[in-house]
Amino acid sequence: MQIRCQLCGAEEELLVWSAAYEARKRAPQAPYICARCRDRVQAEALREQHPRGH
Ligand SMILES: [Zn+2]
Numbered sequence: 001m002q003i004r005c006q007l008c009g010a011e012e013e014l015l016v017w018s019a020a021y022e023a024r025k026r027a028p029q030a031p032y033i034c035a036r037c038r039d040r041v042q043a044e045a046l047r048e049q050h051p052r053g054h
Pocket of ligand 1: 007008033037
């Protein structure tokens with residue numbers, strides 16, 4: 001199953017036995033964000049919480 005990242009638009013193959021695929025089945029309308037973007041968003045959130053820690 002191909003899925004497109006909502007942030008960068010990259011297409012990824014979602015493996016049917018992966019946890020991400022299971023989550024997809026439960027919430028098919030939820031926006032998908034790839035691991036790379038998820039890391040970036042998380043890093044930015046941390047930076048905002050600790051603006052002087054960078
Ligand atoms: Zn992405």
